[in-house]
Amino acid sequence: MYLSRVAEYMDKLRYYLSVASYSMKLSMKKQLEYPMEIISCFAMIPMMYATGILLLYFLTQNLKSIGGWTFPQLAFLYGIGDLSHGIMVVFSVQNWFLDRYVNRGEFDRMLLRPLNVFFQFSVSYVNIIGIMDVLVGLSVFIYSCVLVKFSWTFSNIVRLVVIILGAALIRSSIFTIFCSVAFWTKRCSAVTALMNDMLERTTLYPMTIYPRLLQLMLTLIIPVAFISFFPSCCFLGIDSSFRLPADAAVMTPAIGIITFILAQAVFNWGLRNYESSGS
Amino acid sequence: MIVISADQLSKKFTVIRREKGLKGALSSLIHPEKITVNAVDNVSLKIEKGEIVGFIGPNGAGKSTTVKMMTGILHPTSGSVEINGLSPFKDRKKVVRELGVVFGQRTQLYWDLRLGESFELLKRIYQISDSMYKANMKQMDEVLGINEFIHIPVRQLSLGQRMRGELAAAMLHSPPVLFLDEPTIGLDVEGKHSIRKFIREINQRYGTTVILTTHDLDDVEQLCSRLIVINHGRIVEDGPLQDIAERMAPYRFLVLEIASPGIGIRHPLADTVRQNGNQVWLRFRKSEISASRLISDLCYSYPVLDLKIKEPDIEDMIRELYKLNDKTGSGVCN
Amino acid sequence: MGAYLYLAKMKLMAFLTYRFEVITSLGTNLIILMASVFLWKTAYSGTDAISGVTESQMLTYTIISVLLSSFFSSNIEHSLQERIAQGNIALDFLKPINLIFAYLSEDIGISMSSVVSKLIPVLIISALFVQVPLPGSWLSFLVFLISSMLSYLILWLISALIAVLCFWTVQLGELKTVKDGIILLISGKIIPIRMFPKWMQKVLSFMPFQYVYQTPLSIYINRITRQEIAFSLFIQAIWVLFLSLALIMLWNKARKHVFIQGG
Numbered sequence: 043m044y045l046s047r048v049a050e051y052m053d054k055l056r057y058y059l060s061v062a063s064y065s066m067k068l069s070m071k072k073q074l075e076y077p078m079e080i081i082s083c084f085a086m087i088p089m090m091y092a093t094g095i096l097l098l099y100f101l102t103q104n105l106k107s108i109g110g111w112t113f114p115q116l117a118f119l120y121g122i123g124d125l126s127h128g129i130m131v132v133f134s135v136q137n138w139f140l141d142r143y144v145n146r147g148e149f150d151r152m153l154l155r156p157l158n159v160f161f162q163f164s165v166s167y168v169n170i171i172g173i174m175d176v177l178v179g180l181s182v183f184i185y186s187c188v189l190v191k192f193s194w195t196f197s198n199i200v201r202l203v204v205i206i207l208g209a210a211l212i213r214s215s216i217f218t219i220f221c222s223v224a225f226w227t228k229r230c231s232a233v234t235a236l237m238n239d240m241l242e243r244t245t246l247y248p249m250t251i252y253p254r255l256l257q258l259m260l261t262l263i264i265p266v267a268f269i270s271f272f273p274s275c276c277f278l279g280i281d282s283s284f285r286l287p288a289d290a291a292v293m294t295p296a297i298g299i300i301t302f303i304l305a306q307a308v309f310n311w312g313l314r315n316y317e318s319s320g321s
Numbered sequence: 322m323i324v325i326s327a328d329q330l331s332k333k334f335t336v337i338r339r340e341k342g343l344k345g346a347l348s349s350l351i352h353p354e355k356i357t358v359n360a361v362d363n364v365s366l367k368i369e370k371g372e373i374v375g376f377i378g379p380n381g382a383g384k385s386t387t388v389k390m391m392t393g394i395l396h397p398t399s400g401s402v403e404i405n406g407l408s409p410f411k412d413r414k415k416v417v418r419e420l421g422v423v424f425g426q427r428t429q430l431y432w433d434l435r436l437g438e439s440f441e442l443l444k445r446i447y448q449i450s451d452s453m454y455k456a457n458m459k460q461m462d463e464v465l466g467i468n469e470f471i472h473i474p475v476r477q478l479s480l481g482q483r484m485r486g487e488l489a490a491a492m493l494h495s496p497p498v499l500f501l502d503e504p505t506i507g508l509d510v511e512g513k514h515s516i517r518k519f520i521r522e523i524n525q526r527y528g529t530t531v532i533l534t535t536h537d538l539d540d541v542e543q544l545c546s547r548l549i550v551i552n553h554g555r556i557v558e559d560g561p562l563q564d565i566a567e568r569m570a571p572y573r574f575l576v577l578e579i580a581s582p583g584i585g586i587r588h589p590l591a592d593t594v595r596q597n598g599n600q601v602w603l604r605f606r607k608s609e610i611s612a613s614r615l616i617s618d619l620c621y622s623y624p625v626l627d628l629k630i631k632e633p634d635i636e637d638m639i640r641e642l643y644k645l646n647d648k649t650g651s652g653v654c655n
Numbered sequence: 656m657g658a659y660l661y662l663a664k665m666k667l668m669a670f671l672t673y674r675f676e677v678i679t680s681l682g683t684n685l686i687i688l689m690a691s692v693f694l695w696k697t698a699y700s701g702t703d704a705i706s707g708v709t710e711s712q713m714l715t716y717t718i719i720s721v722l723l724s725s726f727f728s729s730n731i732e733h734s735l736q737e738r739i740a741q742g743n744i745a746l747d748f749l750k751p752i753n754l755i756f757a758y759l760s761e762d763i764g765i766s767m768s769s770v771v772s773k774l775i776p777v778l779i780i781s782a783l784f785v786q787v788p789l790p791g792s793w794l795s796f797l798v799f800l801i802s803s804m805l806s807y808l809i810l811w812l813i814s815a816l817i818a819v820l821c822f823w824t825v826q827l828g829e830l831k832t833v834k835d836g837i838i839l840l841i842s843g844k845i846i847p848i849r850m851f852p853k854w855m856q857k858v859l860s861f862m863p864f865q866y867v868y869q870t871p872l873s874i875y876i877n878r879i880t881r882q883e884i885a886f887s888l889f890i891q892a893i894w895v896l897f898l899s900l901a902l903i904m905l906w907n908k909a910r911k912h913v914f915i916q917g918g
Binding site for chain 1: 833
């Protein structure tokens with residue numbers, strides 16, 4: 043009895059995996075048809091990140107520390123934030139273009155297939171260009187680890203991986219939730235820009251520069267603090283002035299899962315509205 | 322066996338009215354004015370297994386909206402729809418597994434990839450077994466000639482090839498019900514012919530129920546046994562094609578070539594509608610007199626050299642229908 | 656002339672019709688403003704002056720910078736790229752209006768709508784949280800406005816130049832974002848150039864970027880002498896001239912390219 047249930051689940055899993063892997067493979071193939079675009083973006087992206095880190099550098103040249111954070115520590119914060127950003131950009135950047143999906147009738151197509159629409163949406167695009175984001179983020183991160191003399195123990199590495207994946211999940215869920223507004227208004231470019239700006243300023247600088255109220259909002263309402271700030275505090279031994287119930291390596295993935303569930307709910311709510319109002 | 326049933330299906334849309342000019346833009350920013358549009362108004366229908374039903378109506382009549390509600394893409398404002406006894410919104414995944422849908426203006430295929438790759442993805446999505454996949458692909462090739470262009474990227478296909486690809490994609494998982502939204506639009510004669518042939522074949526071989534939305538009246542004539550006419554969101558005609566044709570265009574024409582012009586042809590059951598020199602066009606009601614009777618009557622009385630029977634155009638019939646039902650309603654949506 | 660005004664008005668209207676967009680754009684600017692203010696407040700919590708700039712001056716600098724940037728948006732890259740990608744650009748060339756001025760009018764229209772939808776609201780809302788500093792005198796404000804307009808032109812011309820490159824590369828890719836990033840860094844938008852190492856300041860003074868933000872902002876916070884003001888305005892005007900010429904040249908080249916390629 044129990045075994046047949048397990049077998050059922052295994053079959054279902056295999057089914058979803060086969061659709062996901064093929065869909066993602068097709069998506070990547072599609073992008074490889076335009077190699078020039080990939081190459082030109084590959085060239086530009088490191089420049090974009092360079093300006094970010096240079097800004098930090100110039101700031102700290104004049105100030106020695108910002109709110110108690112030295113340049114190596116800031117670089118670590120920047121790097122760990124960048125890594126989760128890169129992963130999000132590879133696997134869930136389609137959230138940014140949810141309005142395109144709406145306006146091109148892509149969801150009509152998905153609704154006609156016997157599969158969960160959110161699932162289809164999530165596996166519909168794997169962003170090859172985002173790989174450069176990940177590589178740059180990795181470089182910045184490793185550089186900063188050298189600066190802060192990070193100890194590469196097994197437990198640290200595991201915690202790191204879990205945190206970065208959880209942080210990527212938080213990021214992607216935030217975008218899913220806010221970009222779902224496109225189901226109602228058919229546009230989400232302004233919201234996307236807003237979220238990107240907000241995330242940039244809250245994950246690339248220590249949260250302590252903001253007043254307490256804002257810090258609370260960034261922890262409890264939109265859990266941005268769990269993306270890079272709390273994990274950095276944990277690894278660098280800095281007091282975040284927040285009493286967290288558990289280590290960042292537990293909290294970040296947990297929050298990631300919670301936000302993911304919320305994101306699905308909002309997405310489905312938007313989809314229902316789309317089904318009621320047509321296109 | 323009833324496959325599709327709709328009961329008082331209705332769809333209302335709220336549209337925001339935009340005023341002209343700068344003042345208008347500012348005012349609609351603060352206080353937008355909303356109008357309700359009845360795109361579909363109490364549509365009820367029942368379709369049996371194996372029927373090929375034509376859905377026609379002028380632009381904005383509500384055809385596509387109705388089809389969208391039947392396929393589950395759009396939620397009705399009121400009323401219900403059932404496909405094989407299941408509701409498309411409550412059991413979407415189950416219902417959709419048994420449906421094939423082709424939208425003439427939107428593609429279900431991957432634009433940048435080879436046609437075959439889209440099929441491979443569908444194979445996985447619908448969990449089609451290898452053997453059935455092979456069998457179906459073979460059949461697609463037989464009737465639609467798919468293999469000829471299966472390795473070409475979809476964006477490089479001609480419209481005719483693409484439509485054949487769409488049809489194949491829709492039928493790949495052997496659905497018992499097929500919705501076609503303007504499948505022959507923009508195709509040349511060859512293309513239309515192969516599409517119609519395909520529809521006829523799957524209907525004959527597998528008893529596939531087909532709902533066909535179209536503006537092409539040849540489609541209607543060649544494929545549909547039943548016709549549903551929608552206008553202003555309401556069904557205005559629903560029945561066998563022959564019946565409607567007879568009701569809307571009950572006339573037939575007899576074209577006579579007479580020995581010399583100027584002879585007035587007179588018959589109690591026929592009207593002369595046109596006279597061009599030696600050619601006389603006569604109109605008579607099918608129900609009142611048979612063609613053979615009329616011919617023998619006239620040949621007996623008048624010097625007829627040659628003759629020809631002309632059936633009314635299905636286009637004439639449709640035009641009559643639209644004219645009849647064109648009131649001052651506003652069917653905005655399609 | 657009427658045609659250009661009409662274009663500007665059209666863009667303004669199109670913008671106002673999207674209520675939600677308006678609100679979120681506003682939000683973006685507010686976030687940037689708040690974040691910058693907090694960053695600098697933290698940075699100064701221990702020092703009196705950095706590179707000779709006091710805290711109040713720096714805060715002024717930041718706030719006015721954000722207000723300026725809400726106004727300094729340009730859409731030309733995006734609209735030009737779109738027209739080219741869709742193949743409509745050849746049609747545009749056939750119209751009896753000067754295309755460059757047409758795009759400029761459109762962007763001015765958008766900027767005007769930004770004044771209503773972003774600048775004024777941000778000003779009002781931020782006045783609740785921080786002290787929005789007033790300019791030194793009416794004269795300095797006037798000079799500031801003149802300088803800002805020159806800055807707008809410089810920025811617009813740079814954007815236009817990049818946009819015109821579209822004619823040869825079709826896809827801008829990340830070029831616009833890189834340009835924005837560079838501007839962010841070396842135009843004085845975030846950090847006054849004064850805080851950069853001396854050698855960098857020397858190099859940057861030969862490029863147009865610092866004259867976009869640094870110049871008008873410095874005028875506002877009264878950090879430079881009358882002579883320097885006059886000189887800076889002069890340099891700004893030179894850059895406007897130079898970039899305009901470059902744009903016209905490149906534009907004509909692009910035109911020929913279009914007519915050979917066929918749009």
